[in-house]
Amino acid sequence: MAREKNGLLMEFDLFIQYGPMLLTGLKNTVLCWITGAAGGMTLGFFIAAVMHYGPRSIRYVLRAYIEVIRGTPFLIQLFILYYGGPYVGIRLDPVPAGILGLVVYGSPYYAEIFRAGLQAVPHGMVEAGRAMALPEFTILRRIVLPILMVSSVPPLTNFSIILTKETAILSIVTVPELLYQVQTMSAETFAYVEAILALALFYWGLVELISLVGRKFEQKTNAFLLRESSS
């Protein structure tokens, strides 16, 4: 394909021509991000709960898990999972491997957020619940969880945004997400600069959009806090 003088117009043609491929990439990016974040949050919540309520011995094991995952690069974790996995019988396609990688990578960060949130629940409220003879489960559901959720929203949003950017790393283990598709397109058309520039701007917009949604959500939960405390 001949490069023409009008780079912009040419780029526009490219994006139309490669539209379906880019959409697939976008779909995979969003899929990996949403499932990865949801899975990481769930796993992180369980880790935090066990660390908060569980026996001391398990606490040390989980602390070690958190430190190891937080102390090693996500890329190396992916390599261990995707290239090392088959040697211990774990064979995964790129997309599931990528999602599992995000879940494992994100879980310690989410766990720490929930742990801090659990510690921030005023103990007097739990005691008051016990004094009123509420069942432990009800105390958890009606007192601890609502307070925890409200105080954890900002850091949870924050880390989920960081996870959006980590999805780009999945392209290295051949997950066909946005960056991978754009690189494939560039290799075929040699339009590296325009494509990568457009991709950077796209990610920038995506991250700003998610931040905006997070802030709106925060305002909502804050309003909830105020209503709760004034009643």
Place this chain on the structure above:
Amino acid sequence: MFSWSAIFENLPYLLEATRFTLIVSVFGMVLGLLFGMIVCAWRLSSSRFLRNFSALYVSFFRGVPLLVQLLLAYYFLPFIGINLPALPTAIGTIGLCAAAYIAEILRGALMAVPRGQEEAAVAIGMTPATIWRRILIPQALKISMPSLFNELILLVKVSSLVSVVGIVELTRMSQSLAAATFRPLEIYLAAAAIYLVINLALAALGQWLEKRMAY
């Protein structure tokens, strides 16, 4: 079968390549601190243009994946006629990106320095430059010490991404060795262990410094 010998035989190569991991992250951190101070000063400057520009700068570098930033530097710089070798390009990109985070860290720390100190410094006739050099910057650095060490640990981890653009640091070396030895599991686990040791050492150093600086 897990092979320990695969790890021991290749450890020298891995450690050799670790040098570049450290070079990229340490130099990236130094650049990040320098640029970060400048961007932070812009964020707090009286000129509206500089304030807006630095806000945009922070938003861009925090909103785009570092991997995309690295690729952008690789393709875009030659496109506009700037031809740099791979290592400086990678370190420069990481430095620019770290600057966005460090600027925000420093901004928060500066706000934590008690206002009265600046007023006292003005009252005894210090010039603005001296106030920055002797009062504000040292204290901001002290307050932000934990966050800055966090950032350094983060940089050690993201330095693995420069493997993508062909710099033979720890991750790139482990990729080559994994391909050559057909022992990906052992080699990558060894690489992970090296990263972990570096980061645990950095975390310990950070805590020790914090204790020493506390008074």
